[in-house]
Amino acid sequence: MPKTSSSSPRSVVHATFCIERTYPASPAQVFKALTDPAAKAKWFTGGNGYTLLAREMDVRPGGREHLKGRWETGVVSTFDAVYHDVVTDERLLYACEMHLDDRKISVSLATLELKPAGTDTHLVMTEQGAFLDGYDDAGSRERGSNFLLDALGNSLK
């Protein structure tokens, strides 16, 4: 049973964000990097302080992806997705839920679209989510801040 706390009442925030990138690679190469377990393992990593505990993926309609790892703080994050639409070299849709330890922190729908742009590939990722009360913990906040500082540092390079 999830614990309840008077300091963190139940809440849901709905939000959508969109990230666009252009890569000097073919849509087939980008699609493979997104869907092939060995290829995805080469770039989809948690970085420093992250220990991978489990990783499985089976990209086809109805197929699942499971990713579990422990952060420096000891918090274990779990990502569980079900793929709903898979169009080779063009599109991926999956619904996913995320947990921090045993707290469910979000349920969302992600869409990844690939479009050829000359010899490059334009990638658009849209995530539409319901962000739940469970994210309000020190571990995720610290982690979030670190990511933001890293992102800021990278943008200044």
Place this chain on the structure above:
Amino acid sequence: MQHLAVLESSGLVRSVKVGRVRTCRIEPKALSLAEQWINQRRAEWEQHFDQLGEYLNTLVKGEGTHAKDK
């Protein structure tokens, strides 16, 4: 009013109507937590997509067919 309804449904804004006057206030806690969480998710994906770019660069360089100055 439509925008206000959206903000209210997100929990970021509360409003009270007294007579003809509607008073809105921002929920600072909801705003900061929601922003924090969504910014975090976005930042994670930005980082993943940077890493994807580095990985793709190694692929295309390895092939030698997609010559491009870095």
